Amino acid sequence: MNLNNKVIIVTGAAGGMGRAIVSQLLEQGAYVVGIDLSEKLLNQTKHPNYTVQAGNVLDETRIAEIFSQTFEKYGKIDGLVNALGIAQSATPIEEVSIEQWQKIMDINVKSLFITSKEAVRYMKSKNPGSIVTIGSISAVRPRPGLQAYVASKGAAESFSRALAIELAPYAIRVNTINPGPSDTNMLGQFTASGADVEATKKEIFIDSIPLGKLIEPEDIANAVSYLISDQSKMVTGATLNVDGGRGL
């Protein structure tokens, strides 16, 4: 993909998928701004066209500042990749507190409202633009005990579709990628409390993927590059499953 001179903001940029996404966008010629909680972790990626911005995506003021600084520096914002998220440890619903439910909905859904609102503010005046959100195949193929996480990812996909129709007149495209079980730190966090993480990875996750192996962060980065690039200029409101067939 040719992403020369595109200015792209990535949330969750220090995470397993985030790091692969940032590296690939940089390799393809983009200017990338990475947002995550920890500056130290963000700084693991070094590149002259990479700007690190530590911040909590739920902090509306800080996020507005990051978008405004990016626009001032480059004069435009072409892309937003919403790659952050938190997992849920598999838990029966009667043991899930309202606080646990709310935290997952806030980080996985409210964050999308906050970042997309800022992105659209700048993209509308300098269109076209592309917003890509990392959902989860669990939204359509749930596993037991992940009710809050699954609901948050269903909301993420619906939100993308709602924005896709609202923003089409401005040439701003909005799409979702639904990964299947992926080889990052997050995967172990889906296991039930006290369960053997490695055994769960093999027995539950890998064995549930028709193509027989975990999704790599680079597989997700490939899909992001396509949806951010002009190669996908007629794709909006779509969901791309990168799941090894898990959703079948």
Ligand SMILES: NC(=O)c1ccc[n+]([C@@H]2O[C@H](COP(=O)([O-])OP(=O)(O)OC[C@H]3O[C@@H](n4cnc5c(N)ncnc54)[C@H](O)[C@@H]3O)[C@@H](O)[C@H]2O)c1
């Ligand atoms: N790993 C999987 O199996 C899997 C499967 C399907 C979907 N997903 C989704 O893919 C996306 C990326 O997941 P990952 O596997 O790279 O996870 P990860 O845990 O490696 O990375 C997530 C990143 O988000 C950051 N983050 C969390 N809350 C934040 C906040 N409030 N503000 C700023 N940053 C915050 C974390 O610091 C972390 O660096 C998530 O949306 C996740 O739900 C993951």
